Structure formats: C-alpha cells, structure tokens
Amino acid sequence: MELNDDKLDTIIGLVRRHTGIAMGRHKRVLLQGRLQPRLRALGLDNYGAYIERLAQDRQEVVSFINSVTTNDTAFFRTPAVWRWLEREFLPEWTVRAAFSSTAAPLRIWSAAAATGEEAYSLAMTCLEARRNFPGLRFEILATDISTEALDTARAAMYRGRSVERFERDHPEQFRKYLRPVGDAFRVVTEVSQYVEFGEHNLLQRPPRAAGFDLVMLRNVLIYFDAEAQQRVLAGARRSMHRDARLILGEQETITRLDTDFVFEQAHIYRIGD
Ligand SMILES: C[S@@+](CC[C@H](N)C(=O)[O-])C[C@H]1O[C@@H](n2cnc3c(N)ncnc32)[C@H](O)[C@@H]1O
Structure with a gap:
C-alpha cells in the first residue's frame, strides 16, 4: 500500500x-x-x-x-550512569536524608520508560545500595506514552537479547533478581513491588509537581524538535526538587536549549542557581 x-x-x-x-x-x-x-x-x-x-x-x-513509537531499551543501559548512581548519588542522598526532618523516601521518575528495564534496573540498584545504607527508602514511578510497552513492563517478563546482555554484564544481579519462566525470565516481586507504571505523555503536565529527586529522561528527546524538547524539559523541571538530578541519554545534549538545567557531568544535569 x-x-x-x-x-x-x-x-x-x-x-x-x-x-x-x-x-x-x-x-x-x-x-x-x-x-x-x-x-x-x-x-x-x-x-x-x-x-x-x-x-x-x-x-x-x-x-x-x-x-x-520506538521502544528500544536495555537493563543498565549506559554503565557510567549506574556507576554514578551507586557510588555518588545514592550515598550522598542517603546521608542528606539522614539529616533531614522530612523523612520522605527517595522518589525517582523513569520518564519514557518503554518496556520497563530502566525502572527495574533502578529498583535493583537501590536494593543493592540498601545493603550499605539500610535506611534507604525509595519509590519509582515509570511512565510512557505507549500502552503496549507499559503492558510488557507490568508483566516484567523478558527474553532474548535483553536478558542475554543482562546475564553477561551483571551475572550476580541477574541470578538474584530474575527467575526463569518457560523461555523467558521474570523480574522478582522483591524488585517489581517498588515500581509503579502509568501512562503519561511528556508533552503534558508532569505526573507529580516538585516531588522527584531523580528524573531519568533518556533516549526520548532525540525524537523531538527543539520546541518540544524545551517543553518536555520545562515539565521535567517542574516535577523536580531543587537539588534533584536529571539524567539524559548518551546522544542527548541540551546545552543549546534555554532551560534551567546545567551540565554536571556526562549525561547528568542539575538545576542551575
Ligand atoms: C527509545 S525508548 C527509551 C527508553 C528508555 N528511557 C531508555 O533510555 O532505554 C523511547 C520511549 O519514549 C516513548 N515516548 C515517545 N514519545 C513520548 C511522549 N510524548 N511521552 C512519553 N513517552 C514518549 C516511547 O514510547 C518509547 O518507549
């Protein structure tokens, strides 16, 4: 046709x-x-x-x-981001939280979460960090515009290349957090219980105002023109605490755009003064 x-x-x-x-x-x-x-x-x-x-x-x-929509994703995509979370962000956040009077959990938004691998990687990373910081409490909201991708994410069942790479690169976590079911692997409830999935269009208002400590907005801005990118980033900004961090994808740079974000290190941005 x-x-x-x-x-x-x-x-x-x-x-x-x-x-x-x-x-x-x-x-x-x-x-x-x-x-x-x-x-x-x-x-x-x-x-x-x-x-x-x-x-x-x-x-x-x-x-x-x-x-x-194109829903390509992977567990622990872009290793540098996960190293930063494990070695810098989570320890620093936990120490800050210990001195804060609010006692709120760490709130993470996986925006454009596709089929959920990123959100589950976040939950696994937080669970691992909890071994060193037993007081770490966290919740993850994972959203996408694609209802089909969200159905896959909620089912938490993965097969093929996605799990092969996960097993090769993170064998210990793979054995700990995935269970074989037929020809697939399911993320265990110990992990999935921390992730809530919901439908959300990034062009619309963020799902929560000023509530997130960390926003993962990876590999989605590349599909938008500058005007839409700016709008999506303004929404992300409104959803974040003053000292929150924004994570972008490897091929995404926003330095040309007029936003409140300033570059901190590769892929990682904070809100400017
Ligand atoms: C390539 S995937 C990225 C997945 C994940 N963030 C990662 O980096 O691995 C892009 C996702 O953006 C979603 N998407 C595209 N336009 C969107 C919009 N306007 N609002 C929310 N999600 C959108 C697609 O459905 C797709 O699942």
Missing part, C-alpha cells in the same frame, strides 16, 4: 500532534511498515480511510501511538 506525499504529510502531522515526535518524509518506509498492520487489522485498503478512522476513533489513536 502506497503512502503518497499528501497522506504522508498528514500522518507526520498526526505523529507530532499526538506524541511530539518529529519525522520527515524520509520516514515514509518506516511509517508504512509500522502502519500497514493497523490498516490490515481494520480491513482498510488506503491511508485516507485510516486517517479518517483516526479522527473518529480514540482507541485507534492509542494503537497508532503504539505503532509509531
């Missing part, structure tokens, strides 16, 4: 409106590949009919969003 320029532009506009993801015409083949199964499932033989359907059917918009 051919996606002509006219319909392609309309679909690119719908992708941007619903997700913020900026695509050019060079994404024609990708969009065709992602959307053809939707047209087939709905018994439609042209993109014009599909566009009309999207205008009338909220449920199809959900499937459209699931189809056009």
Whole structure:
C-alpha cells in the first residue's frame, strides 16, 4: 500500500500532534511498515480511510501511538550512569536524608520508560545500595506514552537479547533478581513491588509537581524538535526538587536549549542557581 506525499504529510502531522515526535518524509518506509498492520487489522485498503478512522476513533489513536513509537531499551543501559548512581548519588542522598526532618523516601521518575528495564534496573540498584545504607527508602514511578510497552513492563517478563546482555554484564544481579519462566525470565516481586507504571505523555503536565529527586529522561528527546524538547524539559523541571538530578541519554545534549538545567557531568544535569 502506497503512502503518497499528501497522506504522508498528514500522518507526520498526526505523529507530532499526538506524541511530539518529529519525522520527515524520509520516514515514509518506516511509517508504512509500522502502519500497514493497523490498516490490515481494520480491513482498510488506503491511508485516507485510516486517517479518517483516526479522527473518529480514540482507541485507534492509542494503537497508532503504539505503532509509531520506538521502544528500544536495555537493563543498565549506559554503565557510567549506574556507576554514578551507586557510588555518588545514592550515598550522598542517603546521608542528606539522614539529616533531614522530612523523612520522605527517595522518589525517582523513569520518564519514557518503554518496556520497563530502566525502572527495574533502578529498583535493583537501590536494593543493592540498601545493603550499605539500610535506611534507604525509595519509590519509582515509570511512565510512557505507549500502552503496549507499559503492558510488557507490568508483566516484567523478558527474553532474548535483553536478558542475554543482562546475564553477561551483571551475572550476580541477574541470578538474584530474575527467575526463569518457560523461555523467558521474570523480574522478582522483591524488585517489581517498588515500581509503579502509568501512562503519561511528556508533552503534558508532569505526573507529580516538585516531588522527584531523580528524573531519568533518556533516549526520548532525540525524537523531538527543539520546541518540544524545551517543553518536555520545562515539565521535567517542574516535577523536580531543587537539588534533584536529571539524567539524559548518551546522544542527548541540551546545552543549546534555554532551560534551567546545567551540565554536571556526562549525561547528568542539575538545576542551575
Ligand atoms: C527509545 S525508548 C527509551 C527508553 C528508555 N528511557 C531508555 O533510555 O532505554 C523511547 C520511549 O519514549 C516513548 N515516548 C515517545 N514519545 C513520548 C511522549 N510524548 N511521552 C512519553 N513517552 C514518549 C516511547 O514510547 C518509547 O518507549
């Protein structure tokens, strides 16, 4: 089924409106590949009919969003970030918390969490840190716009490349925190109980105002144009405590943008004075 320029532009506009993801015409083949199964499932033989359907059917918009988002992720993606959490952020936060009068738990937001590997890696890292800092209490909110990715995340069942790499790079944690179930592995409840999953569009208001100590916003800004990036970062800022940290993906830099964040070290930003 051919996606002509006219319909392609309309679909690119719908992708941007619903997700913020900026695509050019060079994404024609990708969009065709992602959307053809939707047209087939709905018994439609042209993109014009599909566009009309999207205008009338909220449920199809959900499937459209699931189809056009890319949910690649991994356990313990970008090792330097996890080393920083383990060696700097968590010890420092725990010491600060011990002297604070609020006794609030460490609150972490895994924004654009995809299929959940990042959120579970966070829970495992906090559990490991708790061996040295028994008083560490934490909660993790993991959100994404893709309901399909969130279903996978909640099921906490992983297979293939995702678990192979995890087992190779972190054998001890792998054995401790994953259990075989058929041809897959499930994250144990001891870990998953700390993670709450929810649907959230980063273009909308953050899920919690001024509540987070750490926000992971990784490998999602790359899909947005500068205007959407700025909007998403302003939302992230509103969700954070004054001394919280923001973590971005390896290929993401925000120094060109007008934000409240200042670079601290690779991938890590704090709120400026
Ligand atoms: C490549 S994954 C990154 C996953 C994880 N953060 C990581 O770094 O491994 C990008 C995720 O961003 C999500 N996403 C895209 N647009 C979004 C939006 N407007 N709001 C929330 N999530 C969005 C996608 O559904 C996808 O799961």
